Amino acid sequence: MRTIAIIGASLAGLRSAQALRRQGFDGRVVVVGDEVHLPYDRPPLSKDFLLGKCEAVPLADQEDLDELGAEWRLGVRATGLSAGEVSLSDGTTVAADGFVIATGGVARTMPGTHVLRTLDDATRLRDAFAGAQHVGIIGAGFIGAEIASSARALGKEVTVVEALPTPLTRVLGPEMGAACGQLHGDHGSTLITGVNVESVNVDGGIKLADGRLVGADVVVAGIGARPATDWLAGGPVDLNNGVACDAGGVTNLRNVVAVGDVANCAGHRAEHWTSATEQAQVAVRNLLAGETVATHANGGYVWSDQYGVRIQFAGRATNVVRVEDGSIEDRKFVATYRDDRDEDAVVGVLAMSNARLFTRFRRDLR
Amino acid sequence: MIRACALTDLPPGEAVRIVGPHAPIAVFNADGTLYAIDDTCTHQDASLSEGWLEGCLVECPLHAASFDLRTGEPTCLPAKRPVRTYPVRVEDGEVYVDVEVNRDVA
Numbered sequence: 001m002r003t004i005a006i007i008g009a010s011l012a013g014l015r016s017a018q019a020l021r022r023q024g025f026d027g028r029v030v031v032v033g034d035e036v037h038l039p040y041d042r043p044p045l046s047k048d049f050l051l052g053k054c055e056a057v058p059l060a061d062q063e064d065l066d067e068l069g070a071e072w073r074l075g076v077r078a079t080g081l082s083a084g085e086v087s088l089s090d091g092t093t094v095a096a097d098g099f100v101i102a103t104g105g106v107a108r109t110m111p112g113t114h115v116l117r118t119l120d121d122a123t124r125l126r127d128a129f130a131g132a133q134h135v136g137i138i139g140a141g142f143i144g145a146e147i148a149s150s151a152r153a154l155g156k157e158v159t160v161v162e163a164l165p166t167p168l169t170r171v172l173g174p175e176m177g178a179a180c181g182q183l184h185g186d187h188g189s190t191l192i193t194g195v196n197v198e199s200v201n202v203d204g205g206i207k208l209a210d211g212r213l214v215g216a217d218v219v220v221a222g223i224g225a226r227p228a229t230d231w232l233a234g235g236p237v238d239l240n241n242g243v244a245c246d247a248g249g250v251t252n253l254r255n256v257v258a259v260g261d262v263a264n265c266a267g268h269r270a271e272h273w274t275s276a277t278e279q280a281q282v283a284v285r286n287l288l289a290g291e292t293v294a295t296h297a298n299g300g301y302v303w304s305d306q307y308g309v310r311i312q313f314a315g316r317a318t319n320v321v322r323v324e325d326g327s328i329e330d331r332k333f334v335a336t337y338r339d340d341r342d343e344d345a346v347v348g349v350l351a352m353s354n355a356r357l358f359t360r361f362r363r364d365l366r
Numbered sequence: 367m368i369r370a371c372a373l374t375d376l377p378p379g380e381a382v383r384i385v386g387p388h389a390p391i392a393v394f395n396a397d398g399t400l401y402a403i404d405d406t407c408t409h410q411d412a413s414l415s416e417g418w419l420e421g422c423l424v425e426c427p428l429h430a431a432s433f434d435l436r437t438g439e440p441t442c443l444p445a446k447r448p449v450r451t452y453p454v455r456v457e458d459g460e461v462y463v464d465v466e467v468n469r470d471v472a
Contacts, residue, residue: 355427
C-alpha cells in the first residue's frame with residue numbers, strides 16, 4: 001500500500017494514523033476531517049471546558065504532528081467512498097489503496113436544544129451558559145449528568161429530564177443506575193424520571209408529555225448519538241447500525257477498516273474513548289496485513305467525572321450486583337456484576353471514587 | 367527527605383500517595399524494590415498510586431497510560447511526557463523520599 005486515507009480526524013482517526021506509523025507504514029497518510037480543528041480530546045468538553053478551566057485539549061502537539069507526517073484535509077466532509085477513492089464535499093477526491101473509516105457519531109438532537117459533541121458545540125453551550133440561570137437537560141446518561149454537574153458548579157439551577165424510570169439502566173442496571181442518579185439530588189439538581197419530553201419551547205422551557213413545564217433558559221439534549229454513515233449510503237461498504245465489520249475492524253472490503261464509534265464490530269458498536277484507541281491498533285494491523293490477523297476484545301471501559309465523583313465501569317451489567325467495598329450511601333464503593341447463571345463469575349465492575357480497587361477487579365475481567 | 371510511611375505499610379505490589387508542599391508523590395513497592403514518582407499522570411488528572419503495578423510499570427487507572435517507575439518515562443499513549451522520579455531510602459523500617467533532588471526538573 002502506498003496511500004492510506006483515514007476518514008475522521010478525531011481520536012480514532014488520529015490513533016489510526018499513529019498506529020500506521022508505529023507499525024511501519026511509511027507511505028502517504030491522508031486524514032480527512034469535517035471539523036476545522038486538529039484532533040482534540042472530547043471528554044473535557046463537558047467538564048473543564050464548560051467550566052472555563054481549559055480550552056480545547058489537543059490530542060497531538062506540533063512535534064507529534066511533524067513526526068506523523070500526515071496530510072490533513074480539515075473542514076471538508078467525505079461524501080462517498082468507492083473503489084479506490086473517497087470523494088469530498090469540496091468536490092475533490094483522494095485516491096488511496098487502503099481506507100480507515102473513523103467518522104464517529106452524530107449527536108441526536110431535538111428542535112430548540114443544544115447538543116454537546118464537538119468543540120464548536122461546546123463553545124456555543126459555554127456561551128449560552130454565561131447568560132443562563134436555569135439549565136434544562138434532556139437525558140440523564142453520562143453526558144447529560146456531566147453537563148448537569150458542570151452547570152451546577154457554575155451556579156445554575158439545573159433540571160434533568162430522563163425518559164427511563166431510572167437513569168443509565170441500560171448500561172448499569174436499575175440498582176446502580178439509581179445510585180448514579182442520586183448524585184443529582186445530592187448536589188442540588190432536580191432529576192425528573194419516567195417521562196418523555198413533548199417539546200422544547202422557543203424561550204427554552206421544556207414541555208413534558210404529562211403536561212408539566214420545566215422552566216429553562218438553555219436546554220441541552222444528551223440523548224445519544226447515531227453512527228456517522230450517511231456518506232457511505234449506497235456505497236460498497238456494508239452498513240448495519242454503523243459500518244459492519246468483523247472483530248478485527250475489517251469490513252466486507254479487505255482494504256477498508258472501521259474504528260471508533262462508527263464501527264459495528266462483530267455485532268457490537270462501542271462508543272467509548274478507550275475502545276477507539278484499542279480498535280485503531282488492531283484495525284490498522286489488519287489493514288496492513290490485508291486480512292484479519294488480530295481481533296480486539298471489547299473491554300467496555302468507560303469513566304465519567306460528575307459532581308466530584310469519578311464513576312468507572314467495565315465489562316457488562318447483569319441482574320446480580322454485589323457491593324464489594326464501601327457503600328452506595330457514601331458515594332464511594334466498588335460493585336461487581338456476576339454472571340446470571342454463575343454468581344462466582346465476575347463479568348462487570350462499577351466504582352464510584354475508588355480507582356484503586358476498580359483497577360483490580362477490572363484486571364480480573366481481562 | 368520526607369517520611370512516606372513505615373515499610374510494613376508498603377508490601378510488594380502496593381503503593382502509597384504522599385501529599386505536602388511538594389506535588390503529590392506515589393511510592394511503589396515493585397517486588398521488593400521501592401520507587402517514587404510524581405503521583406499525577408502527565409496525561410490527565412488521575413492518581414498513579416491507584417494504578418496497576420506490573421513489574422516496573424504502573425498503568426494509570428483512568429486511561430491506561432503506562433510509566434516506567436525506574437525512569438518516569440511513559441511507555442505508551444496517551445501519556446507523552448515523563449513523570450519525575452525521586453530517590454527512595456529505607457532507614458530503621460521507615461520509607462523516606464528525597465523530594466529535593468528533582469524539585470526543579472521538568
